[in-house]
Every structure is written in C-alpha cells, then in structure tokens.
Amino acid sequence: MTSEQRRARRVTLLDVAREAEVSRATASLVIRKSPLVADETRRRVEAAMDRLGYVYNMGAAGMRAARSNTVGVIVPNLANPFFAEMLAGIEQALEGAGMVVVLANSREAPANQETILRRMRERGVDGVILCPVAGTRPALLGKAAGWKLPVVQALRHVSESECDYAGVDYAGGMRQAVEHLRALGHRSIAFGTGGPVHSAYRERLAGFCAAMEARGLDPGVTIELPVAPPFPPEAARRLIDHPARPTAAICFSDVMAACLANSFADAGVAVGAGFSIVGFDDLAVAEMARPRLTSVATFPGEVGEAAARLLLSRLESPERGDRRLISLTRLVARDSTAAAPARD
Amino acid sequence: MTSEQRRARRVTLLDVAREAEVSRATASLVIRKSPLVADETRRRVEAAMDRLGYVYNMGAAGMRAARSNTVGVIVPNLANPFFAEMLAGIEQALEGAGMVVVLANSREAPANQETILRRMRERGVDGVILCPVAGTRPALLGKAAGWKLPVVQALRHVSESECDYAGVDYAGGMRQAVEHLRALGHRSIAFGTGGPVHSAYRERLAGFCAAMEARGLDPGVTIELPVAPPFPPEAARRLIDHPARPTAAICFSDVMAACLANSFADAGVAVGAGFSIVGFDDLAVAEMARPRLTSVATFPGEVGEAAARLLLSRLESPERGDRRLISLTRLVARDSTAAAPARD
DNA sequence: CTGAAAGCGCTTACAG
DNA sequence: CTGAAAGCGCTTACAG
Numbered sequence: 249m250t251s252e253q254r255r256a257r258r259v260t261l262l263d264v265a266r267e268a269e270v271s272r273a274t275a276s277l278v279i280r281k282s283p284l285v286a287d288e289t290r291r292r293v294e295a296a297m298d299r300l301g302y303v304y305n306m307g308a309a310g311m312r313a314a315r316s317n318t319v320g321v322i323v324p325n326l327a328n329p330f331f332a333e334m335l336a337g338i339e340q341a342l343e344g345a346g347m348v349v350v351l352a353n354s355r356e357a358p359a360n361q362e363t364i365l366r367r368m369r370e371r372g373v374d375g376v377i378l379c380p381v382a383g384t385r386p387a388l389l390g391k392a393a394g395w396k397l398p399v400v401q402a403l404r405h406v407s408e409s410e411c412d413y414a415g416v417d418y419a420g421g422m423r424q425a426v427e428h429l430r431a432l433g434h435r436s437i438a439f440g441t442g443g444p445v446h447s448a449y450r451e452r453l454a455g456f457c458a459a460m461e462a463r464g465l466d467p468g469v470t471i472e473l474p475v476a477p478p479f480p481p482e483a484a485r486r487l488i489d490h491p492a493r494p495t496a497a498i499c500f501s502d503v504m505a506a507c508l509a510n511s512f513a514d515a516g517v518a519v520g521a522g523f524s525i526v527g528f529d530d531l532a533v534a535e536m537a538r539p540r541l542t543s544v545a546t547f548p549g550e551v552g553e554a555a556a557r558l559l560l561s562r563l564e565s566p567e568r569g570d571r572r573l574i575s576l577t578r579l580v581a582r583d584s585t586a587a588a589p590a591r592d
Numbered sequence: 593m594t595s596e597q598r599r600a601r602r603v604t605l606l607d608v609a610r611e612a613e614v615s616r617a618t619a620s621l622v623i624r625k626s627p628l629v630a631d632e633t634r635r636r637v638e639a640a641m642d643r644l645g646y647v648y649n650m651g652a653a654g655m656r657a658a659r660s661n662t663v664g665v666i667v668p669n670l671a672n673p674f675f676a677e678m679l680a681g682i683e684q685a686l687e688g689a690g691m692v693v694v695l696a697n698s699r700e701a702p703a704n705q706e707t708i709l710r711r712m713r714e715r716g717v718d719g720v721i722l723c724p725v726a727g728t729r730p731a732l733l734g735k736a737a738g739w740k741l742p743v744v745q746a747l748r749h750v751s752e753s754e755c756d757y758a759g760v761d762y763a764g765g766m767r768q769a770v771e772h773l774r775a776l777g778h779r780s781i782a783f784g785t786g787g788p789v790h791s792a793y794r795e796r797l798a799g800f801c802a803a804m805e806a807r808g809l810d811p812g813v814t815i816e817l818p819v820a821p822p823f824p825p826e827a828a829r830r831l832i833d834h835p836a837r838p839t840a841a842i843c844f845s846d847v848m849a850a851c852l853a854n855s856f857a858d859a860g861v862a863v864g865a866g867f868s869i870v871g872f873d874d875l876a877v878a879e880m881a882r883p884r885l886t887s888v889a890t891f892p893g894e895v896g897e898a899a900a901r902l903l904l905s906r907l908e909s910p911e912r913g914d915r916r917l918i919s920l921t922r923l924v925a926r927d928s929t930a931a932a933p934a935r936d
Numbered sequence: 937c938t939g940a941a942a943g944c945g946c947t948t949a950c951a952g
Numbered sequence: 953c954t955g956a957a958a959g960c961g962c963t964t965a966c967a968g
Binding site for chain 1: 647648649650651652654655660662665670671672673676677679680683684687692693694695696697711713714715716739820821822847850851854857876877879880881882893
C-alpha cells in the first residue's frame with residue numbers, strides 16, 4: 249500500500265467538523281471531552297464521527313501537545329519470568345492511565361541499552377522505566393537528565409541518588425531467610441550466588457552477610473551456581489564435602505534453588521530433612537518443585553506497578569525530589585526447609 | 593514541565609540545516625542516508641547535528657510519511673513464560689528491522705482485546721501481531737481488514753483463512769507424543785486438558801484423538817486439570833482409579849505435566865517407571881522438574897520470530913496472499929516416560 | 937460556547 | 953546535488 253492510498257482514505261477531524269457543521273476546534277474539544285461544548289453539539293459531532301468511521305490520530309495530537317502517552321520499558325531478559333511479571337505489572341498500571349508500553353529487551357548488554365535509549369528518545373517516549381543491565385555506567389542517568397528524559401529505575405539501580413527507583417528490600421529478604429533457618433537450628437548456612445553483578449546481586453549478598461554476622465554466624469560459605477539449567481550434577485557434592493559442613497543454603501533465585509535441590513536429590517540427600525534450601529523471588533517454580541521450595545517472595549509485579557506510578561507522578565511534577573519505593577519481602581515457608589539434622 | 597519549556601529546548605532539523613548552512617531538505621536527506629548528498633555536505637550536516645545535540649523526531653517523520661515503524665503485540669497472558677518467550681522472539685526480529693513493539697496484555701478477555709485494538713489504531717501502529725483470546729469473534733479479523741490494519745495471528749488463530757498466521761503443528765506434536773508412548777508399550781493413554789478453549793486447545797485435542805485412533809487406541813480417557821498451581825492433590829488418584837487403567841498421560845502444557853507428576857509422586861507412584869507423563873511446549877520447567885519431563889518442544893520464540901517476519905513481509909507487499917507458517921515440534925525424551933509396566 | 941489562524945517537526949514533490 | 957513551498961492531522965492561544 250503506498251502512503252497516498254492510505255492517506256486518501258483517512259478521515260480527519262476536519263471531515264468530522266464539516267459533517268457535523270462545526271469548526272475543527274469544536275470537534276477537537278468534543279474528542280477531548282471538554283465541558284465547554286454544548287450537549288447538542290457534542291452529540292452531533294459524535295454522530296458524525298460514527299458515520300465517517302473517524303479514528304483519532306494520537307501521533308498528530310502528540311506532536312502538537314509535545315506528549316506521546318508512551319512509556320519505554322527496558323528489561324534485561326524478557327524470557328525470564330521474573331521480568332515478565334514486572335512487565336505485566338507495569339503494563340497494567342500504565343494501561344489504566346491511558347499510556348502505552350514500548351518494549352525493549354537489552355539482553356544484559358550495555359551497548360544494546362544505549363541504542364535502545366536513543367531510539368526511545370527518537371520516538372518521543374514521555375519517560376522510561378529502566379531495569380539497568382549489569383555494568384551500566386552511572387553517567388547514563390545524568391545524560392538522561394540532561395535530555396530531560398524522565399527515568400525510573402526498577403528492581404535494580406545504578407546509583408544511590410539522582411533518580412527515582414522502585415525496588416525491593418533484598419537485604420530484608422535475606423534477613424528473613426537467615427532468621428528462618430537459624431530458628432530451625434541451622435548454624436552453617438551456605439550462599440548460592442551466580443549471574444551478572446548488579447545492585448540486586450550486591451544487595452542480596454551484602455544482606456546475607458550482614459544477617460549472618462548479626463547472629464554471630466560465618467557468612468563465608470558460598471557456592472557459585474549457573475543461573476539456569478542445565479545444572480552441574482556435582483553442585484550438591486561441593487556443599488556436602490565442604491569443610492564448614494553447611495546444613496542449609498540460601499540461593500539467589502528460585503531457579504537456582506530448585507536446581508540445587510534436584511542436585512541434592514540426585515545425590516541421595518533428602519531436601520528438607522537432610523539439607524534445607526531457601527529460594528528467592530517466589531516464582532511459580534517454587535510451588536511446583538518437589539519438595540515445594542521455601543522462598544522469599546519479592547512480588548515483581550507489584551514492583552512494576554510501583555515503578556509505573558513513580559513515572560506517572562514524575563510526569564505530573566517534573567521538579568519533585570527523587571523518590572525510592574522499596575517494597576518488603578515475605579518469607580513463604582514450604583517443604584524444602586526443616587530442622588537442622590543432629591550432627592555428631 | 594509545560595510543553596513550552598520542553599519545546600523551547602528542542603533542536604529541529606531546521607536548526608541543523610542553518611548551522612550546517614544547507615536547506616532543510618538536504619539535512620533530511622542526510623538523516624535518511626540518501627546517496628544524493630555530497631560527502632562534504634553530509635559531513636558538515638552530521639557535525640552540526642552533533643554540535644547541536646539533535647534528536648530525530650520519528651513521530652513527526654511518521655506523520656508525514658504515514659508510517660510509525662511501530663508494531664502492536666497483543667498477548668493473552670504476559671506472565672506466562674510461553675508468551676514471554678514468543679514476545680522475546682518478536683521483539684528481537686522487529687528490532688533488527690528498526691521497528692518497535694507496543695505491548696498490550698489482553699488477559700484472555702475479548703473486551704480488553706477490542707479496546708486494545710482501537711487504541712493501537714489511534715496510535716497508528718503499522719500492524720499488529722495478535723495472539724487472539726479464546727472467544728474472539730471471527731468478524732474481528734474482517735473489521736481489521738476493513739481498517740486496512742495488517743494483522744498476523746500467532747500461536748492461535750481465529751479463522752482458517754483471511755489472515756496471516758504463524759503457528760505450531762500441534763497435531764504433529766501430539767502424534768509424536770502418542771507414538772513415543774506407544775513405542776514404549778503404552779496402550780491406555782490419558783489426555784490432560786484444561787484452560788481456555790482456543791484453536792491451540794482444539795488442535796492439540798483433535799491431534800491427540802486422531803493419533804490415538806490411527807493406532808487403534810481409545811482417545812476417550814481425559815482428565816480436566818487446572819492450568820496453574822495449586823494443583824488438586826487427588827489428580828493422580830483419578831487416573832489410578834480410572835476403569836481404563838491408563839499407564840501414561842499426555843498433558844496440554846509442561847506446567848500441567850509437572851503438577852500431575854508431583855501428584856503421582858505424592859500418591860507414592862514413581863513417575864517414569866510407574867506412570868509415564870509427557871508435557872507440551874518444553875519450557876524451562878521441563879528440564880527442572882524431577883523426574884525431568886519428556887516434552888514436545890514448540891519453540892515459541894521461533895514462532896514469534898516467524899510472526900514478525902510475516903508482518904514485515906505484509907508491510908512490504910500489502911496485496912500478497914495470506915500465508916501460514918506452521919513450525920514443527922520436536923519430542924524431547926527425558927525421564928518422565930518409560931516402558932509401560934507389565935500388567936496382570 | 938464557537939471560529940480562523942498559526943504551528944508542532946518532519947517529508948514530499950517540484951524546480952533548478 | 954540543493955532549495956522553497958506545501959502539507960501530514962492535530963492543538964493552542966486568541967477573538968468573538
């Protein structure tokens with residue numbers, strides 16, 4: 249279809265105005281539901297719109313009004329359910345405000361992220377919700393500020409200040425996990441880490457160490473794990489043979505926890521009674537694993553919603569101070585944790 | 593920020609042209625990388641753009657050119673990893689073509705879907721990739737055609753004809769599953785269904801029945817299951833006590849299969865040796881479950897990519913005939929299926 | 937409450 | 953290869 253053919257068909261506001269025998273400005277007021285228009289006029293215009301099959305052109309409107317009602321969302325890994333849930337939360341909140349999501353997947357690469365940001369500027373998004381990739385240069389946020397592009401960080405953040413952020417009290421979550429295990433009698437607790445190093449990584453790790461130390465426990469037993477299957481079959485062995493003789497492990501994510509649990513099962517150790525495992529995020533897999541995984545819920549959908557609200561409020565008041573919305577976690581106890589086994 | 597403040601800062605093509613001492617049309621040609629511009633002129637214009645911090649305004653360009661380089665993607669359930677993977681495939685393919693995804697979640701409700709479609713028209717998307725909700729009226733596609741809005745259906749379809757479609761040979765997948773079990777000696781095979789009834793549902797069911805009948809087996813043993821956890825603990829019992837004494841089950845999805853497997857384990861029946869279970873889609877959960885799930889891979893990411901390619905080709909040639917891209921499935925044998933137990 | 941005019945930032949013919 | 957003019961479809965002041 250050439251652009252001429254397309255355009256030839258297009259019904260514009262002027263057509264509607266003529267059909268309804270009013271001016272273009274009046275027709276525009278009707279569309280925007282202004283109270284300035286007489287009821288009878290409004291009805292006439294609406295009837296004309298129906299008759300002509302008029303479709304509002306937000307692009308043209310936005311160009312004049314310098315607004316696109318569009319928000320860019322940049323996630324580091326679209327296929328990860330954690331981010332998919334955050335995205336769903338964002339979409340729902342923005343949809344309710346009449347805004348639309350322009351989506352991009354940075355695939356955890358800083359270069360992609362920069363390209364995406366430039367493209368989003370060219371498309372005139374009103375703001376961006378950014379889940380920054382590991383290794384994002386802090387200067388990026390300053391640049392965005394210079395561009396007058398409102399940015400809200402979600403789930404991860406690049407710098408402590410200078411930007412709105414909707415996140416999770418990861419350290420609090422780690423405290424809950426450590427406390428849960430301690431109350432069950434565990435004293436030697438390992439930490440399963442892995443994946444790219446970003447603020448959420450650092451906060452979980454620091455939170456674990458702080459919580460352990462606060463209870464006089466050694467935070468030094470860690471095990472590096474891959475973030476996704478397939479999983480090294482010897483993972484459990486490494487913990488079983490560890491000189492610190494850990495009786496439990498807290499993992500960075502539910503996927504890691506589920507895989508580690510499988511590794512223990514394969515090694516003939518009963519998860520729960522024999523070795524306790526705590527996951528993080530409480531995704532669907534925690535409920536589906538056997539034994540069901542005890543996990544620290546982080547509610548990514550709600551964080552997404554909070555990020556959307558932060559952005560909407562920023563668009564309302566561009567000059568307000570930066571805000572940080574940190575949601576609390578909740579430990580969901582299931583079957584992968586149990587009292588520490590008696591040791592000789 | 594008022595629109596005036598915003599606009600005051602904006603650097604336009606005219607500014608660039610003046611700075612580079614050329615006309616606006618020439619500057620426009622440089623942006624669009626036209627070969628008509630002399631190298632020296634091009635360099636001058638590019639330097640001016642850099643100096644001024646010029647940002648291309650795609651909205652304005654699109655308005656004149658009647659193109660937005662934007663594609664609407666409508667998924668029925670964003671939080672479902674199956675659709676998240678499709679989305680990732682779409683995003684990657686469109687990104688490579690310089691297009692951007694406008695995302696909407698219909699939440700499996702026809703009313704939402706209609707609203708979304710209207711909004712996408714207003715935003716002037718160049719086309720839509722639609723994963724239609726169950727219960728979509730077939731007239732919808734005709735309406736879209738009347739609007740001159742290119743639509744590609746993905747993973748599900750509303751009507752047999754009149755629209756591009758990127759999908760999966762679900763029937764073939766069912767044939768592979770049935771054949772796999774039959775080769776292992778199973779004769780009584782149950783079918784685990786559930787969830788909304790759409791084309792993918794019907795094609796899986798019909799495919800199962802056809803494959804069973806082709807082998808002289810009874811396709812009548814079905815069990816209704818929920819699509820997500822929590823799962824009814826008695827699910828396995830219903831199959832164990834079934835008069836047809838099934839020795840295996842094929843499920844609609846991996847999640848259902850994993851849950852059913854757990855239900856068997858809870859009932860003390862070893863999945864694999866005692867009862868065989870086949871999942872569908874081969875999502876990450878299949879690899880993570882214990883025993884690992886035998887599953888029919890449907891590659892939703894590749895289907896998304898195919899849908900994106902269909903849409904791009906449709907934008908190239910609006911008058912070409914409708915195309916259907918049906919990708920093949922692959923059975924991935926793991927540990928949840930084994931030889932049928934000997935029966936007395 | 938309604939109308940005529942200008943302008944948002946670009947591209948598209950049309951001349952030269 | 954470059955320039956001057958018109959126009960994409962809307963909203964925004966400004967009059968009345």
